[in-house]
Amino acid sequence: MKLYDLLRDVEYTVVREGNPEISDIIYDSRKVSPGTVFAALKGAAADGHKYACSAIDKGAAALVISDDLDFDIPDGVAVVKTDDTRLALALMSRAFFNYPERELKTVAITGTKGKTTTAAMIAEIFEQAGIKAGTIGTLGIVYGGNTYKTDNTTPESYEIQKAMRNMADAGVKAFVIEASSIGLKASRLAGMTFDAAVFTNFSNDHIGGVEHKDMAEYLYCKSLLFRQCRNAAANIDDPAWEKITADFKGDILTYGFSEGAKLRAKNDRLLSDNGFIGVHFETEGLKNLSPDVGVPGKFNAYNALAAISAVSFFDIPDKAILDGLKIAHVKGRVEPVKVPGNYSLLIDYAHNALSMENVLTTLRQYKPNRLITMFGAGGNRPKVRRYEMGETSGRLSDLSVITEDNSRFEDVMDIIADIKTGLHKTDGKYVVVPKRKEAIRYCMLNAQDGDIIVLAGKGHEDYQEIKGVKYHMDERELIAEIIEEEGL
Incomplete structure (x- = not known):
């Protein structure tokens, strides 16, 4: 593609001629x-x-700059100057990859929490409707059964446009992206007009350092999404919704439990039955539905409402919505794994005390027969994390199963000893099974009806790091091996 064709959407001045x-x-x-x-x-x-x-x-044939250069430019190199090279990169990337969003149904989600889960729900609903979907977010670029890791929740604009082009060429028809405030601030989504934009919620996060100087800037950056969408949905129960969507020039589809919501939820309750744990609620207003959501925690009713709102802008059957919400999950986030027996087995990435507290507190609400937490801790990391994790699990679990994680260059038994230090501050019961596969086997063979078992720490990771070497290890594969080996 010729340089000036690449720059067709960019405002610039020519510093050195050449095309x-x-x-x-x-x-x-x-x-x-x-x-x-x-x-x-x-x-x-x-x-x-x-x-x-x-x-x-x-060998660069051309430069795109915003500041004057302090050296002489050699002959044969074209140079153009623009006010914002990040904006220029986004606009050039769209042109270079031939505007892939024009071939896709597009949804962008912004908010402090819930983006990843909501994106997974929307994608699964599309899939259930027979529409191949791809996502970009915390877990990376996901489509066609494959995951490609990225450095940021919302990657650089070039990476987004390249991924969208690859998706479209692979037959993907729907695209869902987590629009982070940093990504919006850095013009990574610039130039695109989304078919739908969704606001989940707003709370204190990403303030200071290289992120946002204060809450006002944080809110403003999130609001930028609603300048570039055809349709918009927002959580009416969050006080910030009107400020964040203020720049949208149309009717907002509001959702929530409030009477004023256009999509209203009611009669929410926790579900736990034969290994399935989630939340149930009913909707009225825009749609009359009675979904079972296969992700635990009442707060996931809001994520499900966000997903229903997003897909309502497209021609999606109600059955696809119900089926999608029931089976949607985020890899490594309270991810259910189907096992023989009347107990629940979940994989979660919780690898510090705060994330463990959140997960276990949520699961406690389901009143399990026993809540069993299997976990280890990373080597060559602050020991205080191990003490805190041990204390948290001892306080909230009926049984802690202590094992290995990424021990790195430390001896796993030394790490386990530190975890036990925290456990001993509680009266929590625990067992030590140093090898992770054997710890999983112990949990499964000793499971009782109504138990909830959490395999914490690895989540979406598919490796284990020991003495500087990363070995393949996927807990889903280990579970399948144990089921076969034990004849379960």
């Missing part, structure tokens, strides 16, 4: 190759303008 053929867009000077255009981004830690000379040395 070379561009093979790719690069924003990391280390990845520049002949024929590429280098966008000099300015970030909190680095300024791409400092690497412009290096980019030229590596």
Whole structure:
């Protein structure tokens, strides 16, 4: 693609004439190759303008800059100047990948909590309706049964557009993205108009450092999403909803438990039956539904309402909504694993005391026969985390099963001894099974009817790190092996 075609949506001035053929867009000077255009981004830690000379040395055919350069530009290199190179990168990337959002149904979700779960619910509803879906968010780029890791919840604009193009070319028809406040602030979604935007909730987070200077900026950045959507839905029970959606020029589809919501929920209750744990509620107003949601915790009724609101802007059958909400889950987040027997087995990423407290407190509400927590702790990390995790599990679990995690360069028994220090501050019962697979086997073979068992710490990870080496280890595979080995 010619440089000026790439810049068709960008406001710029020409510093050095030239319209070379561009093979790719690069924003990391280390990845520049002949024929590429280098966008000099300015970030909190680095300024791409400092690497412009290096980019030229590596064969960059063109530069996109926002600041004047302090060196002479050699012949044959085109240079354009724009006010915001991050915005330019987003607009160039859309053009380079031929505007992939035009081939997809698009949904963006913003909010402090619930984005990942809501995205998973929306994607599953689309799938149940026969519409292939892909997502970008905390877990990475997910479509076609594969997950590709990313550095940020909302990656750089080039990575988003490339992923969307790959999705569209692979037959994906619906796209759901977690729109973080940082991503919106950095113009990573700039230029796109989403078919639907959803606001979940707003609370104190991401303040200070390189993120947001205060809550006002945090709220403002989230509100940016509602300048670039055709339809909008918002949680009416959150006081910030009107400020965050203030720039939307249309009717807001509100959801919540309040009487004023256009999609109202009522009669919510916890569900626990034959290994299934989740939440049930009914809706009225926009839709009259009675969904069972396969993710535990009453707060997931709000995530489900957000998902219903989002898909209501498309032609989605109610059956697909009900089926999708029942089976949707986030890999490694209180993820249910089907096992023989009348007990629940969950995999969760909780790997510190706070996340463990949140998960176990939620599961306690289901009044299990026993709440059993299997966990370890990471090596070469502060010991206080181990004490705190031991104390939290001892206080909230009926039984703690202590095992290995990513022991790294420490002896697993030393880590377990530190966990026991925290456990001994409580009267919680515990057993020690150092090998993780054997600890899972112990939990499964000793499970009783009505138990809830949480395998904590690994979540979506599919490896175990020991003495600097990462070995493949997926707890789902271990569970399947145990079922086969034990004839369960």
